Amino acid sequence: MQNIIFGIITIVICSIFYFFSWKYYKKDNYNISILFIVLCGLIFFLFTASDFFLHVWDERYHALVAKNLISHPLTPTLYNNPILPYDFKNWGGNHIWVHKQPLSLWLIAGSLKIFGVNEIALRLPSIIMSSIAIFLTFKIGRYFFNEKVGIFAAFLFSVNGLIIELTAGRVATDHIDITFMFFILLSIFLVTQFIKRKSIFFTILIGLSVGAAVLTKWLTGLIVLPIWFFIVWDSKSFDARAIIVHFALLFFTIALVALPWQLYIFKEFPVEAAYESNFNLRHFTEVIEERSGSIFYFINKIRINYGELVYLPLLWFIWTILKSLNDYKKLALCVWFFIPLIIFSIAKTKMQGYLLFTAPALFVITSAFFFKLLDYRTLNKPRWLFSLILFLIIVLPIRYGIERMKPFQDRNRNPKWVLELKELNEENIKNGILFNYENPIEAMFYTDLIVYSSLPSKDKIAELINEGYQIIINDNGNLNGLERLNGIKVIKLTTANNG
DSSP states (O other): OHHHHHHHHHHHHHHHHHHHHHHHHHTTOHHHHHHHHHHHHHHHHHHHHOOSSOOTTTHHHHHHHHHHHTTOTTSOBSSSSOOSOOOTTOTTTOSBOOSSOSHHHHHHHHHHHHHOSSHHHHHHHHHHHHHHHHHHHHHHHHHHTOHHHHHHHHHHHHTOHHHHHHHTTOSTTHHHHHHHHHHHHHHHHHHHHHHHHOOHHHHHHHHHHHHHHHHHHGGGGGGHHHHHHHHHHHHTOOOHHHHHHHHHHHHHHHHHHHHHHHHHHHHHSHHHHHHHHHHHHHHHHSOOTTOOOOTTHHHHHHHHHHOGGGHHHHHHHHHHHHHOTTOHHHHHHHHHHHHHHHHHHHSSSOOGGGGGGGHHHHHHHHHHHHHHHHHHHHHSSOHHHHHHHHHHHHHHHHHHHHHHHOTTSOOOSSOHHHHHHHHHHHTOOTTEEEESOSOHHHHHHHSSSEEOSSOOOHHHHHHHHHTTOEEEEEOSSOOTTGGGSTTEEEEOOOOOOOO
16 A cells, blocks of 8 residues: 555656646746656656565676675676585576676665665666666757757656666666666767867767776677767768777777776686677577567567557658658667667567667657657648647557556565565674575575575585584475474575565
């Protein structure tokens, strides 16, 4: 019931703020208008992120690795001290964890270090970046078209259900893809500022931001480079020599940021780094972890994530591009959305979060189409049809946003199993190992124990006791007589159910 009360309050407050945003928009006061939109997005992110438990895919793994990075920032680990044998190829149960690039995990680790090891601190970097990204979307929409397009694009961002869920860690790829989207968005915003300032300083800033994107999701971050070229070429402010010089500096800066980590992990963790590098490439040639889909997977997903009418703006934009192939600014927007769409559609492994970084481009395209249709409606009939389409372009994304936030659902956001783990941690057990607990990753985040879901042999337990470990076994009704061994503490923990 508590979730429903807070959900109603959240929807009411944001409805009022969106109303004020619209009022200031009508007065052409876009700065105040965008402020209210950002506030609404922030409220949505905070509400949805207030699940006081770790989500299964993939947040719990990112959370634990980030917690461990607090103590050793250059040694990413899942199991800090794996006392049982492990397979280095199993990213869900290994020791050295280079399954992901480190930047997003470093940001989370910094937040956990400052604000303590808790769920809100875990999600705070994503909440901040997603909120700033709303403003950056407005700025980019204004650059490509005008303020009105920017405002509506920012609104679409703020209510987008997929972004809200990813920011809260509720669905797979979570904080990694939010961080990646943010730095891609920041990079493109900085490109628009570079056009205005024509300063080497901004070239370096773009390089730092693209480098940060590469340090989040590897080479996909280089999508900014062709976008940079089209925007720079469109500006007509630079001759060929200047473009080459700035591009060389940009590329050098990206390499300076992203390359050292790659060299470092191949030197320090060569087996794991080589395997994960090959594992990443295999996503394009084979289906990994049953994440399959046809070549139309993403074409189908965008209607779910952005509203069923999203195909209309895309078809309109393609038609617009074909009419004016020398409009390099629009070609930049085209590259931002369609090139990743084509590449990831061809890849064998597919997940909805893979194309998240293209979402701001889609919001801008949808917004531009909205205002084009609005103008068309005043001169053409039947007006009711155009009005219906305009209405649905607004309402369908809002509906999906509300469905994914679940503000009117009676949900337990502070489950008993988390409280039990936190209480167990308060016992301050030294050199503790917990066996037979089905959610070991979550348990290691909430406690300082080493945790396994299985039971070892009696001989192994005796060996660990002799080595000075305190052995705890969770009683799930199947202890195989281990509870009778001396030096073992048996407890009964609630079954974790974190959806």
